[in-house]
Amino acid sequence: MSAEAGRPKLKSCLDCQKSIESVYTGGRVAVDRDERRLFAACGEDIAVLDLATGDKLAELKGDTEIVTAFAVKPDGAHLVSASRSLQVSVWSLQSFAVERSFKAHDAPIIAIDIDATSTLVATGSADNTVKVWDIDRGYCTHNFKGHGGLVTAVRFHPQRDRLSLVTASDDGMVRVWDLKQRKCTAVLESHVSIVRSIDFTHDDGGKYMVTAGRDSVINVWDWGRKALVRTIPVYESVEAAGLLQDRAAASFGPQHTRVVFSGGERGAIRLWDMDTGEELFAQAKELNAKHTFVDVIYLPHSQQLVAATSDQNLLFYDAVDRLARTRQIVGFNEEIIDLAYVGNAHTHIAVATNTEQLRVYDTHNLSCELGYGHKDTILALAAHSSGAILATGSKDNTVRVWAIDMDAPPTRRIVCIAVAVGHTKAVGAVALAHGTDVLLMATGSEDRTVKMWDLSPLRAAFEDPAGAALAAEGSGPTKLQTLYTFQAHDRDINSVCIAPDNRIFATASQDKTAKIWDVATGKQLACLQGHRRGVWSAAFSPADRVIATASGDRTIKLWSLSDHACLKTLEGHTNSVLRVEFLSGGTQLASTGSDGLVKLWTIKDTECVLTLDSHENKVWALAKRPDEAFIATGGADSTIRIWKDTTQQEIERLHGEEARTLEQQQALDNFLLVKDYRNAITLALSLDQPHRLLTMLQDAMAAPGRSGDGEAGSGSEEDARAILGSTAIDEVIGTLSPEHLERLLGYVRSWNTNGRFARVAQAALHCVLTQYTSQAILALPSAKALIAAIHPYSERHFGRLDDLLTKSFIVDYTLHAMDALGIDDSA
Structure with missing residues (x-):
């Protein structure tokens, strides 16, 4: 029992809990009057954000052209936007749908403002004109000309009774317009360049x-x-x-x-x-x-x-x-290059993008803190198991070590406490030793060298990150020293990882190899050869003496650390495999690739048990939380997906469904025993059990009350006249829901392909056609295809099915069906 409890549970289900996507790509922003929602231009769309949490509430889908200006009504009912397509759109902020769209100017609109009454909207355009529109009625009330350049700002006077509009242009002129008199009442000359605000x-x-x-x-x-x-x-x-x-x-x-x-x-x-x-x-x-x-x-x-x-x-x-x-x-975020879980409870994700900023997201509300220090793009991240120390490698040829304390005041949440200078090219790989007994950092660079850095001067930071951050603010970051440097590969180094026991480390390179090194001396212990393309990533198993490598040849290889032989090769990605991580105590692997896929593998049988297709481009980054409750992925589509392990919930759900199915099966048996046909047929259709329903109908049609040729037997006279052997069954068939009726017709189509079941199939169709109107049958999504497939006679002799399901067709067809079944039509 204890051995079973200690065995790691295999994962088989990951659900996307949150996504961090692009919500603002530049330009103006707006907030509604009660300050609940923020509106930001995102390419050709407008993102609607919850101002308190930063979550995306909705997206106003544009017309494939960049949004140039927008404004929100003071009453919060509508948003008015303009794009390079020259269209002005009026959006309902309840349904987030366009209510009205019209062309306003002959050139793009640069500025929009709405008056205090939420009645009038002013648009200033690159065609040097200003127009005023009645928003709700959708017509132009004023057309002002006079500016000698692009109109760059418009603003209504806040006093409602003044009906004044102020506009400005790129020639520095500010004009005041009286809406009642429909003319310019003042020209204010003082600015000598573009006026942006009023x-x-x-x-x-x-x-x-x-x-x-x-x-x-x-x-x-x-x-x-x-x-x-x-x-x-x-x-x-x-x-x-x-x-x-x-x-x-x-x-x-x-x-x-x-x-x-x-x-x-x-x-x-x-x-x-x-x-x-x-x-x-x-x-x-x-x-x-x-x-x-x-x-x-x-x-x-x-x-x-x-x-x-x-x-x-x-x-x-x-x-x-x-x-x-x-x-x-x-x-x-541009392109997501690397991810790492950080913070005291690992509730934050550090992100490297195509910028020099270190970005740390709170996974609860998606707010973000920025760390400044690097002078060029950050390429690699490595987080200590405590979540309080993070190392970053950059295109500025340096490595920085950061103290992370997300509970501190904003200025001390991300503090650079150390800098490692020595590489001559971009640092694209970094790894930290595990625990605090060994304080080391390994880095790999485009200069093809590996450096091992002594982190012992930072011991206090590992024990008290907040104190180290405070000290670094006063004295500046510590300058780290190297223990050794050597050329490791013939081409760029893509990945560095340190084994859990801190005795060996591995490097992966574009030269198609991965190499194993001794941590203490830097001596090469092995060269893993077998990949046909560059090796993008390497990871040590937390339990076994095994290392995994991911390559541009679309494979993942597992290697023994004892004899350095290739143990297994996992194939399934359709393009380069970019990242690999061990999960579930080393019994599973997660991988990401250039094909945009995230895959979950079980090592024992080398099978892919789950494929997630949620990214639209290369997935460069993969990070797991230490407890593996969450996994984060990020890629070239500028999107971060946070996946929750829902395997246990899925198992419980399946067990619950299985139990409910068993209960329903027992209920079905009980209904059949007491000949409760209504509940039995409904339940058989709900459980999608065509064979049980077929057996039920066969038994009813073969009952003693009916002879094989359709003549009455010893049963009741009403059942003898029933189409399906029982008036109760006929009544049930005549009162089915549309969903169940369509499912029954699907069963009939299948039964009709087998001569042994054709009689039941035709009788069931006869029962349907005599009890449902043509409109009810044609309303079913697949009605025409189903009926045409059930009996070719219908289409061959009567033409189009939508013209067929009439009273005369039903009578003719059912008489034909009864004749084929040997049923007396006089009944």
């Missing part, structure tokens, strides 16, 4: 207006006089600017009643006193961060600022707490 003060009915643009200034205007009050030089190209409300402004002192925020090329939000032009606060940019801000929106209820970055991230800042970052959503 906003109004909140507490005084829009007495002042703020405009900002790429000429590196913020202008403050007196709305009543249409005069320039102040120019604030910001010394950066501004993409977004607006005004904070009283509570956020007061956090910088009671004397600051009007505070303007701005964001642009510096990639940091800055705050300004509108009345004095004084800079109140400027964010410190993240180390090595290269992004700029393309949009910043203000959420007045939650007092947050949401900044959209040029590298497709959404950063959330507390407007009251000196712009402290509260969370971030990664909008676009």
Whole structure:
């Protein structure tokens, strides 16, 4: 009993629990009035996100052209979007379907705004015109011309009774339009470049207006006089600017009643006193961060600022707490290169993409933290079993070691505590020793060398990651030293892994080989030859002296570490096998490939027990949680799938179904015993048991009350006249549900192919045709095909089946069927 309990349970079912997909690919973003949903452009679509969790709620599918602008009605009922196809679409935010679509301009729309009443929408276009539309009725109310360039910003005045619209263009001109008089009432000339933002003060009915643009200034205007009050030089190209409300402004002192925020090329939000032009606060940019801000929106209820970055991230800042970052959503991951589970309870996934940022996702709410340090793309990840230490290899030729503490304040969740410098080319493989007795790190590079690094100076970090992170903030990362370096292969090294006992390690290379090395000395112990293409991945078994290798030749090979012979070869992928990992105590393997497949193998019989086809491109990354409850995969389709092991639940479900089936079988026997035909036939159809139903009908038709030639026997007179031997059976057949009726006709088609069962088949068809209308039969999805297959006579003699199922056809056909069956038609 104890041996059975200790045996690892084989996996056979993995269900995708969560997906991390692209939700933002650049441009403006929007939030509805109650701040529950965030809308972000994602290529030709618009993603609808839950603002609290970051989960994708829906996707507004576009018209295959890139979305250029959109806005949400203040009442939250609709979203209006425009794309490069020149179409404007009005979306219902209840059904997420297009309610109306029309062509608005002769060139793409660049800016959209909706008035406070949710009635009018203004569109500014590259054709130099501005149009105003009645959203619900779908017609143009105003067509304004006068701008000498692309219209880059539009904004309704917040006061409903003023009916004023402000627009700006790339020539720096700001125009004010009166919707009642249908004309331009003012031209404001001060900007000398593209104007990107227009906003109004909140507490005084829009007495002042703020405009900002790429000429590196913020202008403050007196709305009543249409005069320039102040120019604030910001010394950066501004993409977004607006005004904070009283509570956020007061956090910088009671004397600051009007505070303007701005964001642009510096990639940091800055705050300004509108009345004095004084800079109140400027964010410190993240180390090595290269992004700029393309949009910043203000959420007045939650007092947050949401900044959209040029590298497709959404950063959330507390407007009251000196712009402290509260969370971030990664909008676009590009190609997923590697994954690793990290965190105290392994609830987070570290991700390497085609960027220099280290990304760490919370698997519960999909929020993400970014770690800055590398200067080029991260290529490889290796997590320590504790989940608190992570190593990354990069195209900048360095390796960094990070302390991961996701419960710490945002600035100390991902801290670089050590740097390894020495490789002359990109580092594409990294591995950490297991446990804390041996503190080593092995790295492999495009320079074809392997380096073994001494991590003993980081012992305190393995014991107290939070303390090490705090120390690194003050003194900087530790410089690691190598124990030895040697050239390992003739071509690029793709993978490095260390055995569970920390005595040997393996490397896999594009030179078609994998090699085994001694950890202590770096001496080569074996060269595993047999693959016909480069070897992409290698993994040691946690239980046996076995190593697995995955290759571009579409195979996985298992090798003995005792005599280095190839033990087994697993074939099934249709393209290169890119990653391999042992599961279930070494009794199973998981693999991913260039064919977009994830496969689960049982080693004992070398069979693939599960294939997951959820990715649309190469699956580069594969990571398992230490308890193997979850497996994560990621690939070139920019998607991360998190798979949950549901084998036990599936076994329990199958056992439950089996038990229910046995109970229903017993119930069916009981119904037949007491001749409860209604329940017996319904249950036989539900259980999909055509043979039991056939036997039941044969027995009824062969009962003593009926003779073989259809004449009445010793039974009741009513049963003698019944088509299927019993009036009860005829009544049941006449009251079947559409699903059961279609299933019965399918049985009849099968029975009719066998001469022994043809009589029952024709009688059952006769019973159906005499009790159902032609409309009821034709409503069945496969009715025509079923009836035509049951008896060729119908199509050959009567033509099209949809014209056949009429009263006259049914009478003629049933008389023909009765004649064939030897039934007296006088009855």
